[in-house]
Amino acid sequence: MAATWGVLVTFALVTFVLFQTTGAACPKGCLCQPTTTHPFLVTCTGGNIMNIPSNLPPNITSLTLTSTGITEVRATDLKGLTRLTRLLLPSNKISTIESGALDDLAHLEFFDISGNALTALPSGLFKNCPILMQLNMGSNQISTLSESDLSGLTHLEFLDLGDNQITSIGARVFQDLDNLNRLGLSGNNLTDLDSTLFEYTPKLFSLDLSDNQITKISKSLFSNAKHLNQIVLSNNMISMIEDGAFEASNLNTLNIQLNNNQLTSITKNTFKTGGKEGISSLTLNDNKIATIEAGSFDHAKFLRTLDLSHNELTTVPAGLMSESVSLSLVSFEFNKLQSFPKGVFGTTTRVETLNLANNQLTEVGDGALDVYYLQEVDLSYNMLSEISFSGLKNVQTISLNNNKLKAPPTGLSDAAFLMTLDLYDNDMDEIPAHAFEGLERLSRLNLANTLNVNGTLNAQAFCNLPSLQSLVLDEDHLQSVPSEALNCLSNLTSLTLSYNQIKNITTDFGKSANLSALFLKGNGVSMVPTNMLMSYVNLSRIDMSSNLITHLSSNSFPNTKLTTLVLDGNRISFIESGAFVGLSSLETVNLANNQASYLPGNIFSGFKNLSKVSLDNNPWACDCLMKDFARWLNMSDPMLEIEVECRSPSKYFGKKLRDLDVDELTCDDCKPQTSAPKIDQSGGQVQGTVGKDTVLTCNVTACPQAEIFWTIPQSPGVELSKYSYQYNKFRVNYEDGSLTVADTMASDAGEYHCKALNGLGSDSKDVQLTVM
Numbered sequence: 001m002a003a004t005w006g007v008l009v010t011f012a013l014v015t016f017v018l019f020q021t022t023g024a025a026c027p028k029g030c031l032c033q034p035t036t037t038h039p040f041l042v043t044c045t046g047g048n049i050m051n052i053p054s055n056l057p058p059n060i061t062s063l064t065l066t067s068t069g070i071t072e073v074r075a076t077d078l079k080g081l082t083r084l085t086r087l088l089l090p091s092n093k094i095s096t097i098e099s100g101a102l103d104d105l106a107h108l109e110f111f112d113i114s115g116n117a118l119t120a121l122p123s124g125l126f127k128n129c130p131i132l133m134q135l136n137m138g139s140n141q142i143s144t145l146s147e148s149d150l151s152g153l154t155h156l157e158f159l160d161l162g163d164n165q166i167t168s169i170g171a172r173v174f175q176d177l178d179n180l181n182r183l184g185l186s187g188n189n190l191t192d193l194d195s196t197l198f199e200y201t202p203k204l205f206s207l208d209l210s211d212n213q214i215t216k217i218s219k220s221l222f223s224n225a226k227h228l229n230q231i232v233l234s235n236n237m238i239s240m241i242e243d244g245a246f247e248a249s250n251l252n253t254l255n256i257q258l259n260n261n262q263l264t265s266i267t268k269n270t271f272k273t274g275g276k277e278g279i280s281s282l283t284l285n286d287n288k289i290a291t292i293e294a295g296s297f298d299h300a301k302f303l304r305t306l307d308l309s310h311n312e313l314t315t316v317p318a319g320l321m322s323e324s325v326s327l328s329l330v331s332f333e334f335n336k337l338q339s340f341p342k343g344v345f346g347t348t349t350r351v352e353t354l355n356l357a358n359n360q361l362t363e364v365g366d367g368a369l370d371v372y373y374l375q376e377v378d379l380s381y382n383m384l385s386e387i388s389f390s391g392l393k394n395v396q397t398i399s400l401n402n403n404k405l406k407a408p409p410t411g412l413s414d415a416a417f418l419m420t421l422d423l424y425d426n427d428m429d430e431i432p433a434h435a436f437e438g439l440e441r442l443s444r445l446n447l448a449n450t451l452n453v454n455g456t457l458n459a460q461a462f463c464n465l466p467s468l469q470s471l472v473l474d475e476d477h478l479q480s481v482p483s484e485a486l487n488c489l490s491n492l493t494s495l496t497l498s499y500n501q502i503k504n505i506t507t508d509f510g511k512s513a514n515l516s517a518l519f520l521k522g523n524g525v526s527m528v529p530t531n532m533l534m535s536y537v538n539l540s541r542i543d544m545s546s547n548l549i550t551h552l553s554s555n556s557f558p559n560t561k562l563t564t565l566v567l568d569g570n571r572i573s574f575i576e577s578g579a580f581v582g583l584s585s586l587e588t589v590n591l592a593n594n595q596a597s598y599l600p601g602n603i604f605s606g607f608k609n610l611s612k613v614s615l616d617n618n619p620w621a622c623d624c625l626m627k628d629f630a631r632w633l634n635m636s637d638p639m640l641e642i643e644v645e646c647r648s649p650s651k652y653f654g655k656k657l658r659d660l661d662v663d664e665l666t667c668d669d670c671k672p673q674t675s676a677p678k679i680d681q682s683g684g685q686v687q688g689t690v691g692k693d694t695v696l697t698c699n700v701t702a703c704p705q706a707e708i709f710w711t712i713p714q715s716p717g718v719e720l721s722k723y724s725y726q727y728n729k730f731r732v733n734y735e736d737g738s739l740t741v742a743d744t745m746a747s748d749a750g751e752y753h754c755k756a757l758n759g760l761g762s763d764s765k766d767v768q769l770t771v772m
Contacts, residue, residue, distance in 0.1 A: 026042070050069045084107065114137060129152075140164050145169050146173070173197075183207050197221065214237065219242040219247075228254065230254075241263070247273055257281075328353065331354075341368060343368075366390070376398075387400070400422060412439060429451075431455070448472045449476065458485070462488045483508055503523070505532050524548055540564065551757070571724065573707045589612075594618050670704060683697045684766060687772060711753045752768075
């Protein structure tokens with residue numbers, strides 16, 4: 001290590017001495033430094049540099065000028081820089097290079113003039129640059145290339161002319177470039193290519209002609225480019241490819257990109273090549289291909305990728321890929337296929353991924369998907385009403401969402417390696433018992449919006465799925481938690497029951513002790529199912545947003561590993577002290593878009609991992625009851641994202657709680673003093689009459705005003721408040737908190753419970769209703 005350090009120090013000192021002996025100072029706005037590859041390297045940048053510096057050290061080997069105000073390279077600017085091997089002038093404003101500007105640069109190997117404003121090159125610019133290997137002239141305004149522009153560049157290997165305005169290229173422009181292997185001509189205005197254009201580039205390996213206006217590929221265009229490995233022709237207007245156009249290529253790994261063109265058909269000679277194994281990757285998406293001749297890919301025995309998506313195919317000929325033995329991806333997505341027959345693939349064909357999504361398929365032939373090593377098949381967004389997967393022994397992922405399936409697919413028992421099954425957005429009448437039997441490796445099952453409005457979920461539907469970890473049952477018209485069906489799943493970690501019609505939760509979520517994520521968004525739940533959550537000690541995320549929850553009681557969430565709690569868009573008007581007690585791992589809480597006006601002072605105390613609390617769009621009352629919370633807020637971690645915007649009293653409307661002095665938080669309406677809720681206990685026995693409305697009173701004395709909640713005997717898991725607009729049968733009066741039982745029936749008899757809370761305390765009352 002010491003020896004190495006000594007060599008570096010010696011190198012730096014020698015370089016410094018050599019630099020000083022030239023008598024040159026580093027030009028203003030430039031950095032002059034030695035590197036291990038370039039003993040004298042100069043880099044200049046800045047809009048105030050208007051010309052190439054005149055006092056450059058003559059022994060520099062690398063010069064970079066970028067993002068300057070330079071507009072021209074004069075004939076004298078680079079005089080005497082005979083050791084220069086690298087000249088980089090990208091992203092300036094150069095529109096002119098004078099003739100003879102590079103005459104002294106006999107050792108130049110790399111020249112970058114990209115991102116400027118050149119419209120043409122002076123004649124003989126590179127006549128004294130015989131060993132130039134890389135030339136980048138991309139992103140200029142060059143419109144034509146003459147036969148002398150690149151003359152003499154016999155060592156050139158890389159040439160980029162992309163993103164110019166070239167409309168034509170002379171037939172002999174590349175005549176001296178017999179070592180060229182990479183050529184970029186993308187983003188120009190080329191329409192026709194001379195059939196002999198690449199006659200002089202026998203070593204050409206990669207060619208990019210994308211984003212032009214080319215209309216035709218002639219048979220002889222690539223006839224002398226026998227080593228082409230990649231041809232990029234995407235985003236042109238090609239409507240015709242002459243048969244045999246790619247036949248000259250001798251390589252077996254040819255990659256052709258022809259996406260976004262105007263092709264309408266493919267014949268069996270369109271992509272024939274001279275190599276024994278043929279094309280390896282063919283991209284044909286976003287054309288207008290309506291027909292493919294049988295045998296079109298017989299020459300591509302080792303074709304790996306075939307993309308025919310976004311075309312106009314109505315049929316796929318049998319045997320189309322019978323000779324291709326090693327396909328990794330085949331895509332027919334976004335065509336007009338109505339059926340997919342057996343025999344498209346051969347008996348020895350190996351396909352890893354098959355995409356048939358977004359067609360008009362009503363039928364998939366028996367055995368059509370029985371392809372060796374098929375691991376992923378996408379049939380989503382079709383019109384299938386039934387399908388069998390018999391024979392798919394290696395498949396790992398199946399997507400059948402957005403079809404018209406009336407029942408789960410048959411033949412799934414063959415798919416012993418299936419891990420992901422998407423069946424969402426179908427129209428099933430039933431998910432029967434043991435519908436997924438044999439899928440012992442299935443870990444993810446999506447059945448969202450799968451059942452129709454009258455559909456049923458059998459209690460034994462999920463039995464024999466020992467590996468299932470994620471189950472999605474969104475939008476399945478469920479009236480309650482399907483506990484019996486969930487009892488079969490012992491390793492479930494994520495359960496989604498969002499956007500159903502679940503109003504009260506009186507049963508658990510199955511027997512999986514591993515449940516870590518529970519999604520109940522968009523139901524009609526009005527009470528947190530505390531008792532039902534008790535046994536799930538590994539829950540880390542609960543989403544009960546967009547429900548009808550009215551308030552959070554103490555110990556609402558007995559899940560000590562909870563990190564994320566989402567409760568926005570409910571009707572929560574009161575949060576009791578201790579609502580989140582014990583949740584030491586809590587990181588984010590979302591209580592936005594509720595009806596809460598008060599927060600206990602200790603509600604978020606002691607949560608060391610808390611990073612974000614969303615409280616916006618609540619009617620927060622910045623009064624005396626919020627003093628304790630305001631004190632906590634002022635002392636909270638400044639990195640914690642939390643904000644309380646006052647809605648009342650009117651003098652503080654729109655202000656932030658943290659901006660108010662704690663002593664300014666008063667309850668001016670409470671004279672002579674504030675008080676905890678006290679309920680008048682009279683009227684505990686009420687007699688109603690069948691067919692008439694019955695009013696149950698809950699007269700409360702409290703200041704500030706208390707929030708009143710009712711529970712009803714008919715639904716133990718339902719709680720009502722003045723914000724519970726969803727019930728026509730039961731209504732809580734907005735002013736006095738009384739409960740009206742509309743059109744009283746004999747079944748309405750029972751014990752009703754009223755509870756009143758404010759930040760100072762609570763009181764409760766039972767009301768017994770009898771009906772005559």
